[in-house]
Amino acid sequence: MGSIKVLIADDHVLVREGLRKLLELDENIEVMTEVGDGQGAINIARKAKPDVILMDVNMPGTDGIVATKVIKREYPSIKIIALTIYEDEEVVEMVRAGVSAYVLKDVAGSELVDTIHRVMQGEIVIHPRVANRLVRELNRSESKKNEVRLTKREKDVLDLLVKGNTNKEMADAMFISEKTVKNHLTSIFRKLGVKDRTQAAVYALKHNIVVDDE
DSSP, X not given: OOOEXXXXXXXXXXHHHHHHXXXXXXXXXXXXXXXXXXXXXXXHHHHHOOSEEEEESSOSSSOXXXXXXXXXXXXXXXXXXXXXXXXXXXXXXXXXXXXXXXXXXXXXXXXXXXXXXXXXXXOOEEOHHHHHHHHHHHHHHOOOOOOOOOOHHHHHHXXXXXXXXXXXXXXXXXXXXXXXXXHHHHXXXXXXXXXXXXXXXXXXXXXXXXXXXX
16 A cells, blocks of 8 residues: 555645655655645645645635535545634534544644555544533524434444444453454444444434444
């Protein structure tokens, strides 16, 4: 497998330069280029088709929300990681637009690099503080009628999935085998009518299936 091609979209030059220097420390990541607005991200996505885009949420002109919607509609396989300074209301729109991760800009460099690798493996990664805000916003903005019936064990697995745990981490936390975790996930996907971990996590947050007890 070749290096992960990354596009950085942020309207602050210093932020872009800092992110580039950080990511280039990982030999498996290649920063293709940097842009300062959402339209620039759309243009580069169409031309170069990066694997991952680090997308600032608030940018002048075409913002990160619009850019994400356009890119995910045209190129669903491109992974987009939303970057923001705060846990703002745009988190709901970015998740609905199809981001694979939503992290705060004060995240540790090693954690951001890890997030890039995780989204490339199909995981969804949402900063815990952002997840809390996401649940509150969804509770406020939508009336939910949850007809999905999950077992206590399945809810525990789904809770750990939303928090970004791998199958092994779930197995260790619940004192069960990875095979059992996979069986629970298969059942959860079927009941929720979703195809993968990302869709399951977003569904759980959107419909308040997982209650955050932190």
